[in-house]
Amino acid sequence: MLITEEMAERVRVKRAIERMTAKDLAKRLETTHVTLAKVENGDYDAPRRIYNAVMNWLEDDK
Numbered sequence: 285m286l287i288t289e290e291m292a293e294r295v296r297v298k299r300a301i302e303r304m305t306a307k308d309l310a311k312r313l314e315t316t317h318v319t320l321a322k323v324e325n326g327d328y329d330a331p332r333r334i335y336n337a338v339m340n341w342l343e344d345d346k
Contacts, residue, residue, distance in 0.1 A: 286330075
């Protein structure tokens with residue numbers, strides 16, 4: 285499932301707003317910081333689990 289440039293930007297912005305490190309977000313998404321870097325760069329064909337974790341995190345409005 286493709287994570288587009290726009291989705292990647294939303295991830296970067298939300299991570300900055302919440303003042304999370306890449307390591308913290310990767311842990312929350314249950315992935316590695318290397319995979320998170322791919323997500324944040326955009327145009328990443330992510331496995332379904334990673335895609336769903338990212339989308340659920342983006343939809344979370346704490």
